[in-house]
Amino acid sequence: GAGVSQSPSNKVTEKGKDVELRCDPISGHTALYWYRQSLGQGLEFLIYFQGNSAPDKSGLPSDRFSAERTGGSVSTLTIQRTQQEDSAVYLCASSLRQGAEAFFGQGTRLTVV
Amino acid sequence: GIQVEQSPPDLILQEGANSTLRCNFSDSVNNLQWFHQNPWGQLINLFYIPSGTKQNGRLSATTVATERYSLLYISSSQTTDSGVYFCAVLPGGSNYKLTFGKGTLLTVNP
Numbered sequence: 001g002a003g004v005s006q007s008p009s010n011k012v013t014e015k016g017k018d019v020e021l022r023c024d025p026i027s028g029h030t031a032l033y034w035y036r037q038s039l040g041q042g043l044e045f046l047i048y049f050q051g052n053s054a055p056d057k058s059g060l061p062s063d064r065f066s067a068e069r070t071g072g073s074v075s076t077l078t079i080q081r082t083q084q085e086d087s088a089v090y091l092c093a094s095s096l097r098q099g100a101e102a103f104f105g106q107g108t109r110l111t112v113v
Numbered sequence: 114g115i116q117v118e119q120s121p122p123d124l125i126l127q128e129g130a131n132s133t134l135r136c137n138f139s140d141s142v143n144n145l146q147w148f149h150q151n152p153w154g155q156l157i158n159l160f161y162i163p164s165g166t167k168q169n170g171r172l173s174a175t176t177v178a179t180e181r182y183s184l185l186y187i188s189s190s191q192t193t194d195s196g197v198y199f200c201a202v203l204p205g206g207s208n209y210k211l212t213f214g215k216g217t218l219l220t221v222n223p
Contacts, residue, residue: 033211037154043199043213056209089154098209099143101161102201107154 002026004105006092012111013082021077021108025094032069033093033102034077043091049075050098082112115140115204119214126190126221134185134217136200144203145176147185150216151196159185159198190221 005024013019025032034046045059049069060066064083069075079086089109093102116139126132136145147159160167160174162183167174171190176183187194197216203209 031209035213042215043201045210045212048209050209059210091156093211099203101144101146101158102211103158104148104156109154 004092004094004103006090006105006108008108009106010109010111012113015084015112016081018078018080019082019110021079021090021092021110023075023077023092023094023105025073025075025092026096026103029094029096029103030072031095031098031100031102032075033095034067034075035091035093036088037091037107038088046077046090079110082110084112086110087112114210115142115202115212117200117202117212117214119198119200119217121217122215123218124220126219128190128192128221128223130190130221131186131188132190132219134187134198134200134219136183136185136202136214138181138183138200138202140181141205142178142181142202143205144211145178145183146201146211147174147183148199148201149194149196150199156199187219190219192221192223195219195221 030051032049035043048056064080067077089107091107093104095102118137149157164178173186200214
């Protein structure tokens with residue numbers, strides 16, 4: 001597609017379950033970001049991938065959060081043993097190279113009940 | 114880390130009015146972007162403007178990197194301009210975290 005695609009758009013899960021969120025970046029973009037936006041708040045950096053380099057995981061809030069990027073393209077953010085405070089919109093962005101203009105997907109709204 | 118402050122936090126306008134939104138940042142930057150978050154939560158790219166001035170229709174932006182601020186101008190505002198406007202910066206050096214301000218909530222009334 002032409003833009004960053006995220007799936008699912010919405011996810012409701014029970015507390016304690018694991019969830020996987022997917023991001024398809026713009027074709028050819030080497031940099032990929034994950035952010036989290038809690039209700040009425042700004043955007044919180046989670047993780048950054050650049051090409052084949054080791055990712056910057058410094059924003060992940062706990063060891064229940066992990067992410068991978070396979071083949072330098074699709075990325076999956078996994079949250080294990082979800083908690084109610086994990087409820088938020090998870091946004092993915094990609095850019096052609098590090099430092100270039102970033103483009104965001106439509107986000108995944110996660111609700112933990 | 115770098116601090117990004119946006120002002121005002123909230124702004125209410127009548128349709129047709131002009132406005133200026135400000136973004137201050139605490140350190141040198143390699144990249145600065147302005148986004149509009151629409152009511153559906155989508156972040157729409159407005160400007161990629163690490164320095165200088167750009168215009169796109171009724172919107173324009175100016176970044177003065179040496180003085181560490183950027184301005185977003187909205188002229189002849191329309192109700193569809195409502196939403197949250199975010200400024201985001203990429204700090205200088207090897208830090209690649211795009212850091213966001215808290216945003217300006219703009220409401221344009223008919």
